[in-house]
Amino acid sequence: xxxxxxxxxIGAGILYACAPAPPAPPAPPAExxxxxxxxxxxxxxxxxxxxxxxxxxxxxxxxxxxxxxxLVMPDKAPALNGRAAVRxxxxxxxxxxxxxxxxxxxxxxxxxxxxxxxxxxxxxxxxVDAAGQPVDxxxxxxxxxxxxxxxxxxxDIWNSxxxxxxxxxxxx
Numbered sequence: 074x075x076x077x078x079x080x081x082x083i084g085a086g087i088l089y090a091c092a093p094a095p096p097a098p099p100a101p102p103a104e105x106x107x108x109x110x111x112x113x114x115x116x117x118x119x120x121x122x123x124x125x126x127x128x129x130x131x132x133x134x135x136x137x138x139x140x141x142x143x144l145v146m147p148d149k150a151p152a153l154n155g156r157a158a159v160r161x162x163x164x165x166x167x168x169x170x171x172x173x174x175x176x177x178x179x180x181x182x183x184x185x186x187x188x189x190x191x192x193x194x195x196x197x198x199x200x201v202d203a204a205g206q207p208v209d210x211x212x213x214x215x216x217x218x219x220x221x222x223x224x225x226x227x228x229d230i231w232n233s234x235x236x237x238x239x240x241x242x243x244x245x
Contacts, residue, residue: 115224116194116217117182123226124179124198130167136160139226140218146230148211174203180210190219198231210234 119138126135136159139145145153145162153159170177182196193216200209213231217224 112187112192112224113185116185116187116192119217119224119226120182120194120196120213120215121179124177127163127167127170128176128178130171132160132163132167135163139229140220143226144228145226146228148232170200175208176201192217192219192224 123135123138126132126138136156139156139159141156142154143156143159145159147153147162147166150162153162166177178199178201180197180199182194184193184195186193193214195212195214197210197212199207199211201207211231211233213229215226215230216228218227219225
């Protein structure tokens with residue numbers, strides 16, 4: 074009887090030793106990157122750079138600040154899906170502004186926030202004539218995603234403060 078008990082005990086010990094270890098507890102989630110003054114400065118500089126690129130007629134540089142799948146909602150125009158559509162829109166916009174002697178100008182950010190790899194920025198803009206006089210003003214709001222250390226626009230919208238022209242009565 075003692076031999077059987079010893080064999081059972083040794084067998085149980087061997088089975089216990091061969092059993093897989095319990096799974097390790099999951100790692101805690103990574104802490105989101107904390108916003109820095111450099112992040113804020115970069116977002117604000119990028120906003121100004123988009124306006125500067127458009128004013129210089131460099132739609133390619135402006136569009137490259139947007140994610141490949143960005144959604145842009147310009148004033149009085151259909152939404153644009155993707156960087157290629159943004160590039161095409163900015164090309165036309167730059168040509169129209171130049172032909173009219175106007176410049177699309179950033180008046181600066183008035184709000185921003187960062188949470189991990191997501192950020193938002195809001196501000197105001199002007200369209201100015203050759204003398205620097207505003208012919209239109211408006212506001213913008215953009216959402217950015219940090220991808221491989223670079224902040225890219227993923228959503229962007231702007232609209233004019235100017236009321237639309239009244240509709241003409243029929244027959245005129």
